[in-house]
Amino acid sequence: MALADGVVLVTGGxxxxxxxxxxxxAVAGAAVVIADLADDKAEKLAADLGDRVRYVRTDVTDEASVANAVAEAGKLGTFRYAVVAHGGFGVAEKVVQRDGSPSSLDGFTKTIDLYLTGTYNVLRIASAAIAKTEPDGDGQRGAVVTTASIAAFEGQIGQIAYSAAKAGVVGMTIVAARDLGSLGIRVVTVAPGTMRTPIMERVGEEALAKFAANIPNPKRLGKPEEYAGLVAHILENPYLNGETIRLDGAQRFTPR
Structure with missing residues (x-):
């Protein structure tokens, strides 16, 4: 199933x-819906990539908003793929803080809502739409790639909310793949390590070098293009299903 034959919805795009x-x-020939809340950046990206790429303002935690983005994807062609890659919120708190008070329930809840509930919201609505498409000769209709983190496996001090959310994404993977198997829809999760995104670059080169020191090989942060290459491979490889793939250069988070 070639990417050029379908439409891809990307949250956090x-x-x-x-x-x-x-x-x-987009380079592979797919039509793309950028589902995000960053209007200026998304509109510029869509304009740069041509008329087969469209921006649809989307709140992943809102049912109607995601349903609208999926409907817009269907207008571009056969909607077969979703990539859940949004971010934007997180709290750094220990379970019990230095002053002896408990951590914020609100911060925990917001983190879970964005990364776990938001992922599930996109997964369920996108899958219901993909299920309505005609299968190929192998019985396949499409795929959903979700994004976790290696924090799902060895979260650091203060990451309890984020780690819980990402562990939930990992936990959904095999169940979703089994739930959707009879519909010909695959589900695979990518768990990145420390990636050199624009947000990470704000910490400066000295801090980035410290992060890289804990990565065995290659001894550097991951590149967003490496994540994207893996995502594209997953979407096109029909025998990848129900798995979480670490993309981390053999990195394992230390407690701090």
Whole structure:
């Protein structure tokens, strides 16, 4: 199933890993919907990539907003693929803070809502639309790629909310693949390590070098283009299903 034969919806597609995925699948010939809230960046990216790429303002935690983005994807052609790569919120808190008070429930809930509930919201609505398409000769209708993090496996001090959310994404993967198997829809998760996104670059070269020191090989941060290349391969490889793939240069997070 070639990318050029379908439409790809990418959440968080205006920047970072999502932007890299948008560019990669667009180059492969797919029509793309950038589902994001960053209007200026998304509109510029869509304009740069041509008339087969469209920006649809989307709140992944809102049912109607995601349903609208999926409907717009269907107008561009046969909607077969979704890539869930959004970000933008997180809290850094220990379970019990230095002053002895418990961590914020609101911060935990917001993090879960964005990264876990938002992922599930896109997964369920996109899958229902993909299920209505005609299967290929192998019985395949499409695929959904979700994005976790290696923090799902060895979260650092203060990452409890983020780690819980990303562990939830990992936990959904095999169940979703089994739920959707009879419909010919695959589900695969990518768990990146420390990636050199524009947000990460704000910390400066000295801090980036410290992050890279804990990565065995290659001894550098991951590139968004490497994430995008893996995503494109997953979408086109019909035997990848129900798995979480670490993309981390053999990195394992230390406690701090």
């Amino acid at each position: 205006a920047g970072g890993l999502g932007e890299a995925a948008v560019r990669r699948v």
